[in-house]
Amino acid sequence: MRALMLAVAVALLALSTAAAEEDLTGTYKLVSSKRKVVETGETLDTWGANPKGFISYGKDGRMLVLIVTDDRPKSESVEKITDQDRAKLFRTMTAYGGTYEGAVRNVVGIIVARAPRI
Numbered sequence: 001m002r003a004l005m006l007a008v009a010v011a012l013l014a015l016s017t018a019a020a021e022e023d024l025t026g027t028y029k030l031v032s033s034k035r036k037v038v039e040t041g042e043t044l045d046t047w048g049a050n051p052k053g054f055i056s057y058g059k060d061g062r063m064l065v066l067i068v069t070d071d072r073p074k075s076e077s078v079e080k081i082t083d084q085d086r087a088k089l090f091r092t093m094t095a096y097g098g099t100y101e102g103a104v105r106n107v108v109g110i111i112v113a114r115a116p117r118i
Contacts, residue, residue, distance in 0.1 A: 051067060
């Protein structure tokens with residue numbers, strides 16, 4: 001299994017005008033996402049060429065991330081969705097949340113090590 005480096009949010013666009021220099025709480029838009037294969041140095045688009053996503057840091061110490069691929073499918077209707085459609089929708093997004101401590105500073109990227117998608 002090849003080890004991969006995932007560079008999420010290589011550049012973030014601040015959407016919150018209230019964020020002070022010391023405190024970057026607010027919502028930021030994902031503008032790119034790349035991964036690098038450590039063994040070969042190859043760089044790939046993680047969620048497609050134009051992924052969509054946001055990361056939010058709240059003043060209450062909570063954070064939330066949502067990322068979807070640029071080619072995420074759209075179902076005709078909830079009533080007509082198939083198991084295959086559900087599986088593809090699941091594979092084309094990620095979301096997570098949690099808490100953080102201290103001020104969020106200098107957000108220019110997030111580096112995460114992970115195994116390849118199954």
